[in-house]
Amino acid sequence: SQTIHQWPATLVQPVGSPLSLECTVEGTSNPNLYWYRQAAGRGLQLLFYSVGIGQISSEVPQNLSASRPQDRQFILSSKKLLLSDSGFYLCAWRRAFSVTDTQYFGPGTRLTVL
Amino acid sequence: AQKITQTQPGMFVQEKEAVTLDCTYDTSDQSYGLFWYKQPSSGEMIFLIYQGSYDEQNATEGRYSLNFQKARKSANLVISASQLGDSAMYFCAMREGRDDKIIFGKGTRLHILP
Numbered sequence: 001s002q003t004i005h006q007w008p009a010t011l012v013q014p015v016g017s018p019l020s021l022e023c024t025v026e027g028t029s030n031p032n033l034y035w036y037r038q039a040a041g042r043g044l045q046l047l048f049y050s051v052g053i054g055q056i057s058s059e060v061p062q063n064l065s066a067s068r069p070q071d072r073q074f075i076l077s078s079k080k081l082l083l084s085d086s087g088f089y090l091c092a093w094r095r096a097f098s099v100t101d102t103q104y105f106g107p108g109t110r111l112t113v114l
Numbered sequence: 115a116q117k118i119t120q121t122q123p124g125m126f127v128q129e130k131e132a133v134t135l136d137c138t139y140d141t142s143d144q145s146y147g148l149f150w151y152k153q154p155s156s157g158e159m160i161f162l163i164y165q166g167s168y169d170e171q172n173a174t175e176g177r178y179s180l181n182f183q184k185a186r187k188s189a190n191l192v193i194s195a196s197q198l199g200d201s202a203m204y205f206c207a208m209r210e211g212r213d214d215k216i217i218f219g220k221g222t223r224l225h226i227l228p
Binding site: 032034042043044046049051057059088090092094102103104105107108110 | 219
């Protein structure tokens with residue numbers, strides 16, 4: 001079976017500090033991978049998605065970036081965090097080339113920027 | 115224009131009653147998929163049910179069913195015999211055509227009262 005991991009689970013960072021959130025998927029190959037952000041009490045905003053190694057699509061211009069150095073690894077980064085970067089970050093995967101398959105989410109990382 | 119509209123920000127329902135959560139969508143594609151997710155207070159996103167645009171029958175998964183009205187572009191979630199554990203945030207989502215990304219609505223917070 002497939003599992004998706006995210007770490008860390010929670011993170012408190014000062015404004016201006018760097019960020020690295022990691023997501024890994026097990027039990028599948030060549031998945032589509034996604035990063036979402038959810039502000040407190042709000043819906044999900046798609047930040048980045050990737051259909052293969054080194055292939056990143058950005059949905060929202062911001063001071064975040066994403067990379068996919070390995071097939072099942074997706075990293076969300078920032079060089080300098082802003083207060084507005086606080087939120088709940090969710091990674092998700094989906095089976096590629098499947099019309100019906102849904103996205104499955106990781107447990108999330110709760111980021112607080114102070 | 116919003117692709118997914120959930121008009122009920124919050125709902126209060128008595129335990130054991132049936133619940134209908136509204137969702138309307140906007141797309142010009144003939145092929146698309148509709149999803150519902152549940153997000154309890156822990157933050158995890160749990161996939162509940164999927165409906166394809168070409169599916170003739172409404173999707174059902176245990177106590178969950180999707181009332182799909184294609185002409186009205188409506189995909190309401192029905193939860194039968196609600197339980198206290200159903201209290202959570204519920205998101206409707208859509209994937210258009212063979213797009214790789216899923217767009218989410220803003221969610222409905224459901225409270226089940228004992």
